[in-house]
Amino acid sequence: MDFTAYPHALNSGNFNCNNVTNSHNNIINLNKFIADENPEIMRWLSPLDPRRKHQDLGNERFDGVGNWFLETREFREWKSGEGGADKAVLFCYGNPGVGKTFLR
Amino acid sequence: MIDALCDEPGEQDFAVAAFYCDFRDHQEQTTANIMGAILKQLVARQEVLGHMQTAFQKAKKELGGRCLRLPDMVEMLKRAIAPLPQAFICIDALDECLPKNLLELLGSLKDILQEAPRTRIFFTGRPHVEAEIIRYFTTGVIVPIGPSRHEIKRYLEKKLEMDTVRDAMSYTLREDILRIIPERISEMCVGTSTVPTHA
Numbered sequence: 198m199d200f201t202a203y204p205h206a207l208n209s210g211n212f213n214c215n216n217v218t219n220s221h222n223n224i225i226n227l228n229k230f231i232a233d234e235n236p237e238i239m240r241w242l243s244p245l246d247p248r249r250k251h252q253d254l255g256n257e258r259f260d261g262v263g264n265w266f267l268e269t270r271e272f273r274e275w276k277s278g279e280g281g282a283d284k285a286v287l288f289c290y291g292n293p294g295v296g297k298t299f300l301r
Numbered sequence: 302m303i304d305a306l307c308d309e310p311g312e313q314d315f316a317v318a319a320f321y322c323d324f325r326d327h328q329e330q331t332t333a334n335i336m337g338a339i340l341k342q343l344v345a346r347q348e349v350l351g352h353m354q355t356a357f358q359k360a361k362k363e364l365g366g367r368c369l370r371l372p373d374m375v376e377m378l379k380r381a382i383a384p385l386p387q388a389f390i391c392i393d394a395l396d397e398c399l400p401k402n403l404l405e406l407l408g409s410l411k412d413i414l415q416e417a418p419r420t421r422i423f424f425t426g427r428p429h430v431e432a433e434i435i436r437y438f439t440t441g442v443i444v445p446i447g448p449s450r451h452e453i454k455r456y457l458e459k460k461l462e463m464d465t466v467r468d469a470m471s472y473t474l475r476e477d478i479l480r481i482i483p484e485r486i487s488e489m490c491v492g493t494s495t496v497p498t499h500a
Contacts, residue, residue, distance in 0.1 A: 231344050238350075238357050242369065242377075243337025244329060250321045255304070259459060262452045267305050271442050275421055276306070278387065282418035286441035288434045289425045295447045297425035298321070298393050300305075 254298060263300045306389055315387040318342035322397040330398070332405040336374040339390055343381045352380060375409045382417045395426035395434075403430070407437040414438075453483040 232239050266272055266289070274280045275287040291297050306317050318339040322330060344350055356377070360367040369377075382388045390410070395403060414420055424434060425446070434441050448456075457479055464470060 231350055232341060235350065235354075238353055239341050241357055241360070242341050242353070242374075243334045245320075245334050245338040247320045247338050247342070250323075251319055254321075259456050262448065262456060263446075265449070266444070266446070269444065271444050275423070275442060276389075278419060278421065280442075282414065283440040284442055285414055285418060285420060286422045286424070286434070286438040287444065288431065288438075288441055289423075289444050289446045290428045290431055291425075291446035292427065297446050300425070300446070 258299055263296055266300055306391075314385075315389060316343050316385050317389045317391070319391040320393070322392065322394040324397040327399055327402075330402070332402045332409065333369060333371045333374050335392075335398075335402070335406060336371065336378060336409060337369065340374060340378050340381055343378070343385065343388055349377075349381045349384070353377065371405060371409065375412055378409075378413055379416050382413065382420055387419055387421070388417070389421045389423065391423040393425045395424050395430045403433060407433060411437045448486065450483040450486075453486050454479055457482060 271287060274284055278285075289297055289300065306315070319342070320335055320338055322335075344353065356369075356373070360369070392406075395406075398406060410422055414422065422438075424430075426434075428445075431443060434443070461470070461475060461478070
C-alpha cells in the first residue's frame with residue numbers, strides 16, 4: 198500500500214480522549230482564584246501558560262485510548278505514593294506519534 | 302494524565318501542575334520560565350502568595366523589575382509544595398527541551414523532590430531521554446508507551462465516520478485503511494509495547 202496516497206489518514210499518529218474538566222478539587226479552585234486575582238505576579242513568575250495548551254490537547258483527544266496505562270501497577274503505585282520517594286518519578290517513553298502527550 | 306488525576310474520586314486534596322515542552326518555543330521555554338509556569342499552578346496557600354507578593358514588590362524596585370532566577374524559583378516552588386497534602390508535576394515531551402535546559406530542569410526537580418518526597422513527578426519523552434532521567438532519578442520507574450492495534454483501528458473507524466466527503470471513499474480503500482495502517486503502525490512500535498517492561 199502506498200501511504201503517500203492517503204496522507205491525511207496518518208496525520209500525527211496521536212490518539213486521544215475527550216477532555217473532562219474537573220472543578221471540584223479545592224486546591225485547583227483556590228489556585229485558579231489566586232491566579233486570577235494576581236495577574237501581574239503570575240506574569241512575573243512566568244510568561245508561559247500551559248493551561249491553554251492543555252485545553253487545546255483536550256479538544257483533540259480520542260475517548261478511551263491509553264486508558265490501559267491508568268490500570269498498570271506502575272501508574273497506581275506512583276499515584277498512591279505507596280512506593281515512597283523511590284517511586285516518585287514515572288517516565289513514559291515512546292517514539293513520536295505513539296500518543297504520549299495524550300495519555301488521559 | 303492531568304485529567305485522570307483530577308477526576309480521581311476521593312476526599313483528599315491535591316494539586317496538579319502540567320507543562321508541555323515545545324521545540325518551537327525554545328526562546329521562552331527557559332528552565333526558570335518552565336518552573337515558574339509550574340509554580341503558578343501550585344500556589345494554593347495565602348502565606349505562599351504573601352511571600353511572592355513581597356518578593357515581587359522587592360524585585361520591582363531593583364533594576365526596574367528584576368526577573369526571577371532559577372534558584373529563586375526553586376526555593377519558591379519548595380515553599381509552595383511544602384504545605385500541600387500532595388503535589389503532582391507532569392511534564393510532557395522532555396526531548397523537546399534544549400539539552401542545557403533539560404539538565405537544569407531535572408536537577409531542579411530532584412532538588413525539590415529531596416525536600417518534598419511526597420511530590421510525584423510524571424515525564425514523557427522519546428526513548429533517548431531515559432539516560433538523563435536515570436542519571437538524576439536512579440529509582441525512577443520507566444514505562445514504554447505504544448498504541449495497541451485495537452486502539453488504532455478504533456481511532457481510524459471514528460475518523461472515517463467523521464469524514465465529510467464520504468463519496469470520495471471507496472469500500473476497498475476503507476478496508477485497506479482499517480487493515481493496513483494498524484499493522485504498519487504496530488510494526489513501527491516494535492520495541493515499545495503496551496505492557497511495561499521494567500522498573
